[in-house]
Amino acid sequence: EPEVTQTPSHQVTQMGQEVILRCVPISNHLYFYWYRQILGQKVEFLVSFYNNEISEKSEIFDDQFSVERPDGSNFTLKIRSTKLEDSAMYFCASSEQGNRETQYFGPGTRLLVL
């Protein structure tokens, strides 16, 4: 069964450093998403991406964040200058056209900012 994959599974970085989280969505899906979950809190939407552009973003997704689909398979989330409060699980998800709310999530990347 096709699945969303994410790398790395864990990332430790120093405050102020840039990090790139990578995702490989399900191959025939056209919509891509990033969510995050701070420890003990709700899963929060960050951004959705379709047709090589952002279609929706939350207030959390400020200028420090960017997304890219550099090739036909990868979808990345970049945090330019990490803050302590960026420590969280980051989940990538994808969905197919016509059924965007049925989203398939990856296993997540646990980011720890020191």
Next chain:
Amino acid sequence: DAKTTQPTSMDCAEGRAANLPCNHSTISGNEYVYWYRQIHSQGPQYIIHGLKNNETNEMASLIITEDRKSSTLILPHATLRDTAVYYCIAASQGGSEKLVFGKGTKLTVNP
């Protein structure tokens, strides 16, 4: 999107049916009810969704009341692996594609 209300936690015995309720009294006519679950520290997993008819798939059944103000997710024969947080989400197809997760119901399946 309509707000949903779920109990904070529930317990169920292994092998028995788990019935998870959700209230969505302000749901609009074009909003579907989606259920996801999150097993500890894993990514959310899609379970099922419906508009007004009852739905069943290999994972669960979804019963939606006639007035659509509430629904119940049924896991017919719960196993220990079904221990997870279950989220009920109201979302309109074709509207905003973001999923708004609440706190969900923590289901514990006991041996």
